[in-house]
Amino acid sequence: MNATRPQTRRERLDAKETAVISAARALFLEKGEAGTRVAEIAKRACVAEGTLYLYFKNKRAILQAVVADHWEQLTVGAREAVEGQTETFDKLEALTTFHLRAVIADWSLLMLGTRLWATGAEAEEQMERDYRRNYVAIFDDLFRRGQDRGDVAADASLWQVRDLFYGTLEYTARTMMLHPERTDYDGVTEFVVAQVKSACLSGGQMPLYKEESGSRDLRSITGRLEAALKDLKSLDV
Amino acid sequence: MNATRPQTRRERLDAKETAVISAARALFLEKGEAGTRVAEIAKRACVAEGTLYLYFKNKRAILQAVVADHWEQLTVGAREAVEGQTETFDKLEALTTFHLRAVIADWSLLMLGTRLWATGAEAEEQMERDYRRNYVAIFDDLFRRGQDRGDVAADASLWQVRDLFYGTLEYTARTMMLHPERTDYDGVTEFVVAQVKSACLSGGQMPLYKEESGSRDLRSITGRLEAALKDLKSLDV
Amino acid sequence: MNATRPQTRRERLDAKETAVISAARALFLEKGEAGTRVAEIAKRACVAEGTLYLYFKNKRAILQAVVADHWEQLTVGAREAVEGQTETFDKLEALTTFHLRAVIADWSLLMLGTRLWATGAEAEEQMERDYRRNYVAIFDDLFRRGQDRGDVAADASLWQVRDLFYGTLEYTARTMMLHPERTDYDGVTEFVVAQVKSACLSGGQMPLYKEESGSRDLRSITGRLEAALKDLKSLDV
Amino acid sequence: MNATRPQTRRERLDAKETAVISAARALFLEKGEAGTRVAEIAKRACVAEGTLYLYFKNKRAILQAVVADHWEQLTVGAREAVEGQTETFDKLEALTTFHLRAVIADWSLLMLGTRLWATGAEAEEQMERDYRRNYVAIFDDLFRRGQDRGDVAADASLWQVRDLFYGTLEYTARTMMLHPERTDYDGVTEFVVAQVKSACLSGGQMPLYKEESGSRDLRSITGRLEAALKDLKSLDV
DNA sequence: TATGAATGAGGCTTCATTCAT
DNA sequence: TATGAATGAAGCCTCATTCAT
Structure with a gap:
């Protein structure tokens, strides 16, 4: 209701949900799905194990989230x-x-x-x-x-x-x-x-192009030639 | 194919080992690693559960194989x-x-x-x-x-x-x-x-374009020119 | 029925208590004790879960009620x-x-x-x-x-x-x-x-049966009469 | 195969099944279904918890058995x-x-x-x-x-x-x-x-007997006679 | 008094692995 | 070498109960 008061009920719930997801993300990344224990997710999210199940039907649902x-x-x-x-x-x-x-x-x-x-x-x-x-x-x-x-x-x-x-x-x-x-x-x-x-x-x-390519190629080649010639000139005098 | 050729891994395996691997492959494909039970692998390979462990240290080793x-x-x-x-x-x-x-x-x-x-x-x-x-x-x-x-x-x-x-x-x-x-x-x-x-x-x-061969030629020519010029520089006066 | 008559237990209960009991009755009947969740009782009684515990010490107490x-x-x-x-x-x-x-x-x-x-x-x-x-x-x-x-x-x-x-x-x-x-x-x-x-x-x-019963009955009646007469005799002389 | 050798494989399995059932019976009797822990049944039957599930699909199945x-x-x-x-x-x-x-x-x-x-x-x-x-x-x-x-x-x-x-x-x-x-x-x-x-x-x-009314009459008459005799006693001389 | 989100103990069950035969 | 019954650790999840609001 008030942007300066971030702790509305809804927002607190969302915050918890977010915490769970990010804890789960970290653990899933680190240990894979099977290697991650629900209890660990809970602990890392600073939430009781049972609380997880208020937000997600089961472990799979956490992964999906x-x-x-x-x-x-x-x-x-x-x-x-x-x-x-x-x-x-x-x-x-x-x-x-x-x-x-x-x-x-x-x-x-x-x-x-x-x-x-x-x-x-x-x-x-x-x-x-x-x-x-x-x-x-x-x-x-x-x-x-x-x-x-x-x-x-x-x-x-x-x-x-x-x-x-x-x-x-x-x-x-x-x-x-x-x-x-x-x-x-x-x-x-x-x-x-x-x-x-x-x-x-x-x-x-x-994978080759119409006109453009030809002219572009030419342009680049021209550029290289010019550079070479410039070198050439700088030697002389 | 050739007896003198070093055997591939598979050829070295005995029949039972092969059966296990191929049963495991099928099940892993179908149900994933976690979804596959060792007992299933054994049954599909027509081998007793305990026998698996004569050939493979554990489930993980089967996966590796x-x-x-x-x-x-x-x-x-x-x-x-x-x-x-x-x-x-x-x-x-x-x-x-x-x-x-x-x-x-x-x-x-x-x-x-x-x-x-x-x-x-x-x-x-x-x-x-x-x-x-x-x-x-x-x-x-x-x-x-x-x-x-x-x-x-x-x-x-x-x-x-x-x-x-x-x-x-x-x-x-x-x-x-x-x-x-x-x-x-x-x-x-x-x-x-x-x-x-x-x-x-x-x-x-x-990556290149239309007149591929043409531009390639040009480029290679450019290269040669540059090389020539470099030579030129190094000779000099 | 009568205001002067002592109230029955039910009449003493307030509306919320009654609602809980009747919700619980229905659920216990339908799903048994173990099969009924406290949360369900609360919902069916239109009461918050926590509120139940203001009226009943615990689930068992609800059952008792x-x-x-x-x-x-x-x-x-x-x-x-x-x-x-x-x-x-x-x-x-x-x-x-x-x-x-x-x-x-x-x-x-x-x-x-x-x-x-x-x-x-x-x-x-x-x-x-x-x-x-x-x-x-x-x-x-x-x-x-x-x-x-x-x-x-x-x-x-x-x-x-x-x-x-x-x-x-x-x-x-x-x-x-x-x-x-x-x-x-x-x-x-x-x-x-x-x-x-x-x-x-x-x-x-x-308890008595067909034939037998008649004679048995008669026997017991006779016995009682004899006893009564014995009493009678003992009075006299 | 041989009656003197009671420990055939089949019989050993049966014995274990029986042990589980009788352990379960005792516990269910003592503490009811919900009050009985699967772990207890296992322990009382001198069997590992997991072993129960080789014989019975789940706790309910044990109860049924x-x-x-x-x-x-x-x-x-x-x-x-x-x-x-x-x-x-x-x-x-x-x-x-x-x-x-x-x-x-x-x-x-x-x-x-x-x-x-x-x-x-x-x-x-x-x-x-x-x-x-x-x-x-x-x-x-x-x-x-x-x-x-x-x-x-x-x-x-x-x-x-x-x-x-x-x-x-x-x-x-x-x-x-x-x-x-x-x-x-x-x-x-x-x-x-x-x-x-x-x-x-x-x-x-x-469910009443033949001369029902008859014997009932007799009994009631006896009652009256007894009453009369009692009166008689109380009057006297 | 009322709420319902949060808790966490503990249950049931699974399944990789072992071991007596 | 082969078996498969037995094991038991450990996971997921439920749900009665509490507590901050």
Whole structure:
């Protein structure tokens, strides 16, 4: 009722729910679903074990809440990152940067999600699919608007490019996690963006572009020649 | 195939061991690790529960054996696929086709592997990494030989291209699993191969365009010019 | 009915207390003691859970109150039924009718009572006994007055006849509950009354039969006459 | 296989099952269903807690087994008691004696059975009904054969007499349990048998004897005579 | 007096592992 | 080597009761 009085009843309840989710997130990340004890979650959330069950039907429901919460944060973050840009490929770059870091930060959470549908629970599979679809809609939107603006070839295949984008990013993220010495985020971003661009410009099937490319190539080559000649000149006199 | 060839892991196993692994594989696939009971594995393998423990230290060891077995099959299969071809990009295509199908067929097994290192067991993480490295060596080999043969740009980044390759493929595989209506394996293969090619030809940093060969020529010419100029500089006056 | 008459237990209770008892009665009947949750009772009584504990020490106390209330209603009902009649066996018939119907209506409540003393709580056993004794006093009263009036044999055994009466009635009630097709209340009443009458008339110890009975009766009467005459003689001389 | 070697595998299993049932019986009797802990049953049966679940699906199943076992013993015992006699009413007396003692010995077990169907489990209600029907068949048989032999009136109502018999006996048993000072088993037996006989001889609907009114008249006349004699005494000289 | 969120002890049950045969 | 009955630790969850508001 009053923003300055944050402790309304409803808000206190929400706070507790949040505490549980974040405690659970930490533990699930650290020890996996099976390795995490409900009692631990309770203790870490500073709540009695029984209290958990006022907020969540059972352990599984906590996991679901964690996953849902994670996707929501992901989606919000990605949307913000993209909205900060106006140009199609600037948006793409922003999304790339965001996704790469987010995935590295919470890799296990994505796995938790994946785990949800390794158990034969149809409903959970569907949820997971919906979360991802909702998240991925940001990319899809970017892609389609790019087509409208002429930045992306009209015949480019959305889902192929999308798989390329997320696949490469997530696999790279995993690689980077396994090889902590690899820290060239910018290089990865640049590579992925370039790759996606390339796939966007052609029809996806043959990733090469119309006019532009030729002139661009020429431009870069020209630039290198000019630089070389400049060197040449500086030697002389 | 050849008695003098060192036996693969599987060939070394006795029948009972094999039965257990394959029963376990099926159950792990179907119900996940936690969802699978040791008793079930035993029953499906037509073995007494206690007998399992003559062959495997514990449930975890069975999981490890399943994963090891899977990676070995994958590796053998991939190697055979690649060995059937001589040209770099034919090899690539064969590998693509093989990997896509293999991943779709046993997606959950990959996840099981992933699960091995979600539990904080350092040794298992290392094993998983080694399996994958061993498997991925096939691609790496292909890539490096391609460079030797001039099919792949000398400055292409192996690990970037590798992440692109496996990332896109595995993500696509997952997508295809979730959308059974998508069955265009060949289209996917073509797309992935093209994309990888594109990344192989440029330095990975700059993916390329339309007049591919033309611009490549230009670029190589530029390179030669630059080299010549450098020579020029070093000679001088 | 009468303001000057001492209030029954129920009349002394306030509305909330009554609501709880009746909610509890319904739930105990439906789901048994262990199957009923305190929370349910509260909800059905439109009272907060905590409020229950202002009125009742704990769940057990609620059960006790329900049972007490039930016995009180039973006792009041039986008394009214009996008071409507003047003749011994008319009273008996009225009581039979009342008890049969009451037991069928709330069979489970009798069981609840029984349950009270299946737990080794001495005090509760005693309460249950007292309730029943109080209720049964109506029959006992009827029986003793019948003896005074000569309707019941002076040497009939009260407790045997009482067990016959209540036992047959309650067992019959259960039977009727299990066999809903059996609806001949009047027949049952008639049978039970006749049976009790029969036990009342003889000494309870020796109920009588066809042939035998006549001669036995005669024998006992003869005996009494002889005794009376002996008295007579002892006066004289 | 060999009667002298009682420890065959099968027999050992049976022995354990029996041990569990009898431990459970004792505890259920002492503390009721809800009051009994599975752990206690296990300990008393000298078995690990988990072992119980190799023999019984869950706690409820143990209770059911106890009840089933009890009914079986009851039925066997009753049958033996009855088979020891040839005459209808000798059988009846034997059955009475047996039932009275059995019910007193294990009153709570009957209650356990009753409890089974206070929980809304349709299947269990049916089982309980079947057990009882099976047990009661012994009485029914006795009754019908009695009719064939002419010991029981052809128009006597089986189910009324049956309710009279079991009702009186079980109620009496309860009474006796509550009043330990009452130990006149024989008196009870005699009373019940007489009462049942009486109900058997008439049509059940009118359980009174031949010259009923005659003998009653005689008795009332005797009463008046006695009264007159008393008067006589008090007057005198 | 009234509320209902919070508590936490303790129950039932599962299941990986052992061990006597 | 093979068996499968037995084990018992430990988890999830329930629910009567309390207590801050």
